Amino acid sequence: MTSVDPPHGPRSPEQRKREALERLARDNDVWVATADAAGEPCLVPLAFWWDGEAVWLATRVTNPTGRNLSATGRVRLSFGHTRDVVSVHGTARMLTREELPAEVGDAFAAKDGWDPRKDHPSYVFFQVIPEFLQAWGTVPEMKGRTLMREGKWLV
Template sequence: MPSVPLPPVRDLAQRRADTVDRLASGFQMWLATGSDGHGAHLIPVAYVWDGSTLTTATFRRSRTVANLRARPRARVAIGDTADVVMIDTRATLLDVPDIDVASAEAYAQVSTDPRHAPDRFLYVRLVPERILAWNSLTEFAGRTLMLKGSWLDSPVD
């Protein structure tokens, strides 16, 4: 297997800027939930980022919704194994009529519009509590960008 050159190590400010840009320009993520007795559950979903929260939607009667009702926490993964953003979140379920218009319109641009079947879908609002980002093993140290919902000014790991 050919060796692949490692990308240059980014400082904390550059990693944060790249992460915010990636959240704003992307629309696909992996959403992991879990609850006692059911283990981990992982689904691919579309999302929108408003600068502080992620919004997605899923079926009202899904395992994801059942898990979030039991334990309103989720982990999000964006990217591939060589350039990843992982986000630990606090989750809130919202009935379709309760979502703000801007989020609903933005979400409709990247996925099926839940407003067309409000009895089948729920929106999921995900508030980041911890964000990690790294693009190679050389960036594994210092990968935590946010803790307890606040962006860091200096590396902690």
């Protein structure tokens, strides 16, 4: 083991799933990666709310992330830091503030302390359904890092 490896070796898949779900419930921001039709990447941090099944994002439909999500629905999310990462590949569905269930908007605003529904009218919400989820810390955890595939938990 190197100095950056966990003292007790790699975490079990069950522990990684538990800690990944804790991160989704606790963290305030997520790195959001999208691409346009020409493949030009865009990476930005956004506030989010996890409802237990989907990640909810809010951004302006006029910025690159909003345009990319609207056009393709494809997104990759990265939670945590490089030594404890949760990576999610998912499909995003756009909802206007009028289409958004009030309880989702209220929960998003309560978690983040900011309510996009009361901000600029170009803000929309995206419901991201995870299809593929991986969680790992260091090289010894690379094996077994896939915890969800095709939207189904493997653990």
